[in-house]
Amino acid sequence: MLQAVGQHVARHGISVLLTSPGAADLSWQSLLDCRIVRSIEERSEREMRATGRRRDIADRPTYTDLASHPVDPPADPGTPHRLELVREGSLEEVACEGCEAGRRTCARCTGNGRLTCDRFVPCDGCGGGIDACWECDGTGRPRRRGRRTDPRPVDGPQRARCSRCHRADAACPKCLGKGRMDCSVCRATGFVECSACRGAGRVRHTECAGTGLFTTWTGAVISHTPDARKVEEPAPLYIRPATDGAGDWRRTILTSATDKLPDDLEPAHRAMIDRHLAVSKNEVGRRVTIRHLPLARVTAHADPDRVYFAFPSSTGIKVLERPSKQRVVRFSAIASTTIAVAVLLLLLVVVVLN
Ligand SMILES: [Zn+2]
Ligand SMILES: [Zn+2]
Ligand SMILES: [Zn+2]
Ligand SMILES: [Zn+2]
Ligand SMILES: [Zn+2]
Structure with missing residues (x-):
């Protein structure tokens, strides 16, 4: 060197x-x-439950004693690694207690598949009241004290023949004196399909994801985590x-x-x-x-x-x-001296000019 x-x-x-x-x-x-x-190892064990039949879990490697279970040291300590294991003999499939084969009775329609609906709705022409017919008030029996005072404006809509009391020019033209109209939702049948089960009366059980069973096991995780x-x-x-x-x-x-x-x-x-x-x-x-x-x-x-x-x-x-420190110091000394001389010259010039 x-x-x-x-x-x-x-x-x-x-x-x-x-x-x-x-x-x-x-x-x-x-x-x-x-x-x-370094690769730092951690081992932990806990009870596990998953929905349905789980082949992937059945295929996991097994162990009997977690603390003494042999695991290869990591090939690369810088890469995290996680090994999932199943305790030997702990894997079981148990039926779901909240359903039958993954389905349960629909709570909305209690299994009927349909919900009740009013067959008729009030007429939106006369409001479903006494204006349905000025002769019978929509009852079919003409009032004893005669016709009610005609409340319609001069240019109001025409009245129709009442389908109940059969008087002409007296009934609401929309409902013809009935005061109500067929429900358009149930088409006057009185029932509609339950929207929760679409009429089936049974719904998929969400807790078991519709599988009707759970896989349970004792699981362990052996993790290798890098510490750099x-x-x-x-x-x-x-x-x-x-x-x-x-x-x-x-x-x-x-x-x-x-x-x-x-x-x-x-x-x-x-x-x-x-x-x-x-x-x-x-x-x-x-x-x-x-x-x-x-x-x-x-x-x-x-x-x-x-x-x-x-x-x-x-x-x-x-x-x-x-450059050595000595030289740097010398250079800055020269530089400051130069500036000092320049300032002095400047002052001198100013004095002479005045
Ligand atoms: Zn279930
Ligand atoms: Zn009407
Ligand atoms: Zn009438
Ligand atoms: Zn209806
Ligand atoms: Zn239902």
């Missing part, structure tokens, strides 16, 4: 052998990107694109708690990861993906204006340079 940095320093016209003692300072600032995903966390040491922002893109990251994957961390990991990073590696409660699988990139920060005494960062890439050691 020092050699590679030496070549960069030489480009600035500074000739120095960085590998000789005291010529350069090198400190490691390696990068780490570690992702840990991240441990990282990212690069400073000003060199991150280069290290993320060109960096030749070293990659290690651990799949069990006994797998060893890579030997070339920095001690600080090893400690950071170690804190997260203890076996969790109900852990049944894990995948620890460790990516790390050795990154050296190099300063050369003969080149105080620059700081160099070196890291391995697919095409050899890559070197990036940044």
Whole structure:
């Protein structure tokens, strides 16, 4: 790495052998990107009931003792998985108690299939009252004290012959003195079909979905749920694109708690990861993906204006340079001095002009 940095320093016209003692300072600032995903298992059991005959439930795998039931560890700890089981011998089909073969008596018509309806409705021409006929008031028997006073306006509608008392020019022309008309809904039969059961008298039992039976069983669920966390040491922002893109990251994957961390990991990073590696409660699988990139920060005494960062890439050691803090401070000092001089000159000009 020092050699590679030496070549960069030489480009600035500074000739120095960085590998000789005291010529350069090198400190490691390696990068780490570690992702840990565990699969956590949970087992639960409860009584179940479903409507109808359930082949899909009968086809489920069975168990006898849930706690000791063997289950394969997850192939991929990052993917959630759910296994549904039926306790051996617990599957039963029981008849529904609220119906017969999925159907029950219609509550609306109490099983008759039809509902009563008035056969007649009041006449909407005379209102169904005494105006039905001015001779007999719609009764068929002419009133003893003669005809009622004609209440109709001069140009009112014509009256008809009464079908009850047979007097001419006396009855409502719509009902001909009857005061009522046939009901159009039941066509004067007195009954209509029950709309709840469409005349059948029986309806589908909703509780058992019309199947007339329930499937009952003791069911268990064994679930594998991923639990992910991240441990990282990212690069400073000003060199991150280069290290993320060109960096030749070293990659290690651990799949069990006994797998060893890579030997070339920095001690600080090893400690950071170690804190997260203890076996969790109900852990049944894990995948620890460790990516790390050795990154050296190099300063050369003969080149105080620059700081160099070196890291391995697919095409050899890559070197990036940044202005040193010292240089940045110097530059800003020069800049402020320049501004101060400019302000003074301006003041001088103003004074002279006045
Ligand atoms: Zn039922
Ligand atoms: Zn009428
Ligand atoms: Zn009449
Ligand atoms: Zn009716
Ligand atoms: Zn009905």
